[in-house]
Amino acid sequence: MKTFLIDDDPLANYLTKRLLRIEQFSTTISTFESAEAALAVLLQQPPAETPAVIFLDLNMPLMNGWxxxxxxxxxxxxxxxxxxxxxxxxxxxxxxxxxxxxxxxVTRLIHKPIDRLEIQAIYSQLQGERPA
Incomplete structure (x- = not known):
């Protein structure tokens, strides 16, 4: 599973990425400190390479989450x-x-910081949606 983290706070990206790795949430985790950069990469992806999950911060300079x-x-x-x-x-x-x-x-709004239980719940939810 491929994941994008979009947050202008490098520490928040680092901590979330580390937690996702500990929980073995994704095979690929890409971090972006600007929504513009993430958007450019996302729109260039072939459909088969679209990230399954995007964690998006709302309050960012230039282009915010909305x-x-x-x-x-x-x-x-x-x-x-x-x-x-x-x-x-x-x-x-x-x-x-x-x-x-x-x-x-938008699947859900989550209050920062995200924790292990939330990540596990998201992972279970996504696995439940996949065809057997």
Whole structure:
């Protein structure tokens, strides 16, 4: 399974990546400190190489998480069912939770920092969706 981490905080990326490796969550983990860079790589991927999971921070300079999701909207049909986006945020705003529900590609909003139990639950959920 391929995973993208998109967060402008290098320490957050490092810690999340390390936890994903400990939990053997992904075979490939790519980190991006800007949503623009992640978007450019994502849109160049052949469909078979699309990441199964994207962990997306909301609060980033230049292009924030919402703008990243808006930029993906024209590609939603190609990504739906193949790419699950989990928003990672330190925000406790209910408006963020409600807004996240309006994006078909967003599977869930998770409060930072992500922990082992959350990663295990996501992994189990994704394994349950795969055909036997």
């Amino acid at each position: 703008q990243f999701l808006d930029a993906l909207a024209p590609h939603e049909n190609l990504l739906r069912g193949h790419c699950h986006i989990f928003i990672l945020t330190s925000s406790l705003a209910l408006t963020d939770m409600e807004k996240a529900k309006t994006y078909a590609l």
